[in-house]
Amino acid sequence: MALTASPTPLAHAPSGKKARDLGLRMGDLPNGPLNAITDVAGVRVGHTTLAYGDGELAPGHGPVRTGVTVILPNERPWRQPLFAAPHTLNGNGEMTGLELVRESGLLTSYIGLTNTHSVGVVRDALVAHEATLRPSGEEYWSLPVVAETWDGLLNDLNGFHVTAEHVFDAVATATAGAFPEGNVGSGTGMVAHGFKGGIGSASRVVSQADGGFTVGVLVQANHGKRDRLVIDGRPVGRHLAVPGDTAPGAPGQALPRPASQLPEGSGSIIVIVATDAPLLPHQCARLAQRATLGIARTGGAGENGSGDIALCFATGNDAIPAGHGAADAPPSYPLTALRNERIDPLFYAAIEATEEAIVNAMLAAETMVGINGVVRHALPHDQLVALFSGDQGGS
Numbered sequence: 001m002a003l004t005a006s007p008t009p010l011a012h013a014p015s016g017k018k019a020r021d022l023g024l025r026m027g028d029l030p031n032g033p034l035n036a037i038t039d040v041a042g043v044r045v046g047h048t049t050l051a052y053g054d055g056e057l058a059p060g061h062g063p064v065r066t067g068v069t070v071i072l073p074n075e076r077p078w079r080q081p082l083f084a085a086p087h088t089l090n091g092n093g094e095m096t097g098l099e100l101v102r103e104s105g106l107l108t109s110y111i112g113l114t115n116t117h118s119v120g121v122v123r124d125a126l127v128a129h130e131a132t133l134r135p136s137g138e139e140y141w142s143l144p145v146v147a148e149t150w151d152g153l154l155n156d157l158n159g160f161h162v163t164a165e166h167v168f169d170a171v172a173t174a175t176a177g178a179f180p181e182g183n184v185g186s187g188t189g190m191v192a193h194g195f196k197g198g199i200g201s202a203s204r205v206v207s208q209a210d211g212g213f214t215v216g217v218l219v220q221a222n223h224g225k226r227d228r229l230v231i232d233g234r235p236v237g238r239h240l241a242v243p244g245d246t247a248p249g250a251p252g253q254a255l256p257r258p259a260s261q262l263p264e265g266s267g268s269i270i271v272i273v274a275t276d277a278p279l280l281p282h283q284c285a286r287l288a289q290r291a292t293l294g295i296a297r298t299g300g301a302g303e304n305g306s307g308d309i310a311l312c313f314a315t316g317n318d319a320i321p322a323g324h325g326a327a328d329a330p331p332s333y334p335l336t337a338l339r340n341e342r343i344d345p346l347f348y349a350a351i352e353a354t355e356e357a358i359v360n361a362m363l364a365a366e367t368m369v370g371i372n373g374v375v376r377h378a379l380p381h382d383q384l385v386a387l388f389s390g391d392q393g394g395s
Contacts, residue, residue: 007048007169015181017364018202019231019356022385026232026297026359027352029345032203035356037071037216038176039203040274042315044072045218046174047185047199048166057156057371065155065370068122068162069185069199070170071111071218071272073313078130078142081106081320084313085285089292093268093307095147096123105281106320107313109144110171111272113186113199113220116150118162125167140323147309149222149268151189154370182364187220189370191267192362193237193299194226195379200361204349210342213277213316215349217291221361222267223306228299231359236387237299242377266305269295269358273350278316278336283343288312290347294354312350 018035019026032039047069053062074080084107086098096119101107109130112122126144134140151157170185180199181187187198203216229237271291279287288310295308302308317335338346362379369375 007173015364019359019363022363022381024232024359024388026356027204027348029204029206029349029352032205032214032216034178035203036178036201037203037218037272037274038179039214040216040276040315042074043216043274044174044176045179046070046170046172047180048170049184049188050161050166051183051188054369055373059156060159062156062159063371064159064161065189065368066115066118066151066161067185067188068166068170069113069187069220070167070174072171072174073107073111073274074315076133077110078108078140079322080318081108081322082313082315083279083281083284083317083320084311085281085288086309086311087285087288087292089295089308089310090302090304090306092305093148093309094119095145095270095309095311097143097145100143101145101311107145108322109142111311112144112146112167113270114146114148114162115155115157115186115189116148117157117160119146119148121162121164122146122167125164128164129168129171145311147220147270149190149220149270149307151222153189153191154368154374154376155189156371181360183366183368187361190220190222191376192221192358193224193229194264195362196365196368196376197221198361198365200357200359200364202353202356202360204353206345206349210345211277211338213275213346215273215275215287215346215353217350217353217357218272219354219357219361220270221358223265223269223308224267224298224300225265228301230297230299231384234387236384239387240380240383242380244375263305265301265303268307269300271295271310271354273310273312274315275312275346276315277346278338279314280337283338283340284312284314286343287346287350290350291354294351294358297351297355298358
């Protein structure tokens, strides 16, 4: 594993490590060309990855396994707001700015992702960055959306290594194309279903008869129990072996034992859903809610110690007025809206894309050694393919 403390290069070909690259197809809908949230036009993703240092934990010095991921829904959402809404499966987590999103039905900021103890610095940095893009002296207020999951198993969490400059770098390197997944950005130190987790993404496209709309999902996967991991309907977690297991094929604790004694499944997952469909805020809330079914399909249960929060935004209306407007501004504005009775295909798209994004996060992640020599192993591709090829029992 390369140890870095820099913006993650993003201009490259797809990783080739997604589920569909291994022949695993979750659901029935086709994916977009990138099979990522950036298949929704105008959406960009940027990372800054912080991974350096080895050995015993020395708070403030490392080892460091963390970072920042930023999602840009459009170039300036404070000038071009988007309809949006959240849904919480279990609330042992944080996503700032949600009261404004709920009240207004609008997303008016970039979306930041990071570790639990860096939410404040990322939120403040997004406010500061917005200030650089607004006219000098303009009066405004900003309540950015920033979400977190806990990376303290592998990272010097209380070293507060994420800075405003890392947020600025993530924004500056954001791309509308293919981007890295797994141990990158805010996903660097995350663990999913007992394996190395992190950032994952996927997309689905509904039929032309249903509007031809795209639904893209990005997850920060840091949740779940290993023996509950399900992929494409198969309970694979109990059949996969990694070094340190008590016996071949029997889930056990990767050695050395982690310092944390939190119950397995105490982690969290953040799901960001984007679509180019012309959804109203209440319809965005319905898609965000369905995304949690994708969490369930991979074995997630919204455990007591888990923060499972989804946010959906829609780009299908691009002329929503921003701010308070001038005194002579018209009192109404025109919209396009999807008929509720035609929304089911988008529900299925959100479920399938969330399910695959979680799996993609684990497939892209690499084995990582963190603080105090704690190891979290990558999902073993060869064993997974064997399970699906019928070489081993998968039930």
